[in-house]
Amino acid sequence: MACPPDTSKTSKLERYNSYLRRVNSTKLLAASSKLLFRATLLVALALIFFFTLNYPPISDTSHHTPILHTHQNFLSSAFYGSGAAWEKQVRHSSTPRRQHGFSVLVTGAAGFVGSHCALALKRRGDGVLGLDNFNSYYDPSLKRARQAMLLKHQIFIVEADLNDGSILAKLFDVVPFTHVLHLAAQAGVRYAMKNPQSYVNSNIAGFVNLLEIAKSADPQPAIVWASSSSVYGLNTHNPFSELHRTDQPASLYAATKKAGEEIAHTYNHIYGLSITGLRFFTVYGPWGRPDMAYFFFTKDILQGKPITIYKTQDDKEVARDFTYIDDVVKGCLGALDTAEKSTGSGGKKRGPAQLRIYNLGNTSPVAVGKLVGILENLLNVKAKKNVVKMPRNGDVPYTHANVSLAYRDFGYKPTTDLATGLRKFVRWYVGYYGIQSRVKRESEITGDHSDSDSA
């Protein structure tokens, strides 16, 4: 007898098959939803990236925000167009206009020394691209005004922090810089007690970040950077020579600059980067820094406010080797002109490279009391002076540069005495801030009108 088909097995199989179909279709649905989600995420990320690169918010001046930024005038249709327009600006700004001209990345280009150097380089036909984070250590509107002035001379400043490796790397991808003039830093001797971390962020971490990018670049640029007279710290030998000891810094600012000099040695030694450090001595002049004594003394004297003048613990006058900006600019250009090429490429050293350090001072220290006397005369106002013993705030009593090394190697020879330099500063100050009142007439202060935007 034929056995009846086992329907229980068939229906089990069918039920199982239908179960599998259900499971598979649910899986398929889940998989396709996942795929759709991922695709949407990818498109969203691509869009965010695109808009971040091309539509930077004008008002954002945070130095922690990795956003490329430019002056309002540059937010033209060309800039808004695409990343290609931004790259075009970067290339245009950094392309030299003279034969064998340099292509220089100037960090801190919206700063005092940076803006002056950028302009001087551009004027002689070098290509210059600026980088600045526009932080608010002092009035950012002054930095914006310097930026606007540079823009008139076709110098473009990328707004970014030194610690933003991706933007730095992008700049080196777009431009084969021959040189970096690294002037971005957290400046100020006494502020280091208030905000120590900012010195570590800019002067150490930021510097290392820049060197990391520079060492990997192909070609590697030659680097000229700002160290400081403050590295001499408690040194008692005068005038200060590059051969003197610099292992007794009196402030964290000085310590970070000294650390920079040691870090420079390391990158030169391992990667063949050509590096020149310049020890600036209390640089002053038009478009200067409002946190510096000569600048806020001028403001306070004009406003009838008292000023505090420091004297040493043993009642001696405090003095500085005040150095005029035009002299320092000549020194920076001299250092760039004599900088040899880096020897490495793509992070590999090919041979020994140049490593230098120079004082850039005025060789003629002036007591702070005398500086105040010059200002009183120029401003035609008597200062309300409050003379106190120098607090323990990182200050040093005296600076005096020996510049024979810089003279020997690139003819550095400061030519501006303090009275002449301050006259030019006051002329700029009253013009910039629109001050008339008791200040001596412009002709009395200046005698000429030739360098009104000599930054």
Ligand SMILES: O=C(O)[C@H]1O[C@H](OP(=O)(O)OP(=O)(O)OC[C@H]2O[C@@H](n3ccc(=O)[nH]c3=O)[C@H](O)[C@@H]2O)[C@H](O)[C@@H](O)[C@H]1O
């Ligand atoms: O060469 C440098 O490497 C440094 O130079 C500058 O530092 P300093 O030489 O200290 O300049 P600055 O503050 O203008 O004080 C000038 C004089 O006024 C005295 N001073 C200061 C303030 C005050 O209220 N009273 C006063 O007498 C004070 O005692 C001093 O004698 C840069 O700021 C610094 O960033 C760095 O670049």
